[in-house]
Amino acid sequence: MSKLLRKILSAAVFPAALMIVSKIAGMILVNTVYDLPWRIEMMTDTWFSIQITYPDQASAILCNSYSHVSVILALTIGTGILLFQTFFLNVHFQNPKVIIRLIQFDFLLWLSEGSTIFPKLVVWLAFLWIATLIVTAQALQSLVYPWISIAGIVISTLATWLSARGFEREISTLLPEHDTLRAV
Amino acid sequence: MKSSLIRFYDRFGHFLDPFLVLALVALLFIPAVTVLNLTPRRSAVSTERTVLGLADQSSVSVTPATENENGITLEKITQRSDTAYTLYVTHNPHIAGVYKSEVFTLFNGTDEEKRVPVTATFEGYASGTTIAIVINNVKFIVLGPDGSTYPPTIYIQPQKTTVVSIEVDSPTDVNYTTGFSLDLTVE
Missing domain, CATH: 2.60.120.380 (Jelly Rolls)
Structure with missing residues (x-):
């Protein structure tokens, strides 16, 4: 069995669950805060026969939008933590001051290698992009506020760019450029 | 027993890779479908009715x-x-x-x-x-x-x-x- 595949698979379980849980939690939160009259209905004209419904379209869009915000926020936080680990807690780029601080706060376990972070980062980015695509598709159908789609695209692009930068940095430590080798 | 399992994985483990890929695709697909399924919709039934069923002023x-x-x-x-x-x-x-x-x-x-x-x-x-x-x-x-x-x-x-x-x-x-x-x- 491929080690990389196993790593990616085990890394995908948590964000997959988080995506569903954050969507449900977001819906519960919006319904509670705005006191929306939701109910479960059987519908025959959709792919899925059991649907959560609201008496008016505005309530449905409100709930859908903020529950998507919750999904994107949860995935952004997860990706953000991994990016933070990539840039600041990577063993390859560690400086002694940071290590001492980590020991002081008992956060030494947060130190990680690129080989363990990057498969996770790729998976989290994939989920972030999936969520963004869903939001964008629904924004085009006027089922979600458009600003959420724009925010999702900006966040996903930024996270992808930062990941690429982190990956480049990692690669450069493993395979130094010719100039660097000469300098050494 | 353990070593025979390891030998089995060494010899036939790569045959499981396509299933791992399938599992990965499923892991990406299932949350996406669930989130789509949880998209709330406007009710097809009017809620202007009383308990017995009944006060739709439009009809x-x-x-x-x-x-x-x-x-x-x-x-x-x-x-x-x-x-x-x-x-x-x-x-x-x-x-x-x-x-x-x-x-x-x-x-x-x-x-x-x-x-x-x-x-x-x-x-x-x-x-x-x-x-x-x-x-x-x-x-x-x-x-x-x-x-x-x-x-x-x-x-x-x-x-x-x-x-x-x-x-x-x-x-x-x-x-x-x-x-x-x-x-x-x-x-």
Whole structure:
């Protein structure tokens, strides 16, 4: 069995669950805060026969939008933590001051290698992009506020760019450029 | 045992890779589908109704009478669709005689005249019993003394309310509860 595949698979379980849980939690939160009259209905004209419904379209869009915000926020936080680990807690780029601080706060376990972070980062980015695509598709159908789609695209692009930068940095430590080798 | 398992994985483990890829695709696909499934929609059923089913001002509404008399009771109303209702009326045990009670009102909230054909189904009525719908003191027989049933049609003018009563003419004493259902379809 491929080690990389196993790593990616085990890394995908948590964000997959988080995506569903954050969507449900977001819906519960919006319904509670705005006191929306939701109910479960059987519908025959959709792919899925059991649907959560609201008496008016505005309530449905409100709930859908903020529950998507919750999904994107949860995935952004997860990706953000991994990016933070990539840039600041990577063993390859560690400086002694940071290590001492980590020991002081008992956060030494947060130190990680690129080989363990990057498969996770790729998976989290994939989920972030999936969520963004869903939001964008629904924004085009006027089922979600458009600003959420724009925010999702900006966040996903930024996270992808930062990941690429982190990956480049990692690669450069493993395979130094010719100039660097000469300098050494 | 453990070493044989390791040897098995070493030899055949790569055959499991396609299944791992499938599992990965499923892990990406399932949350996406679940999130799509959780997309809330506008309800297909109007929520302007009361518990019994009924106050859509944009069409014809059915409202049960507040007081039933002479043992004639509107037990329940079921709204089968936006335009179809089933009303279930019961009549307590009684001695021979004529019994009448207001049962429900129809309100036409639209700007056009509406037709409401009525179909009745009877349970446990003795032969000779006559049942009629009474509107503005006009009787529309729904069950004749010979057991024949008739499907009357109620016409409701725009923005008008029509009070519907039921009259039961029993030629003999009845010692058990009888009942019938009325199917109303707004056209």
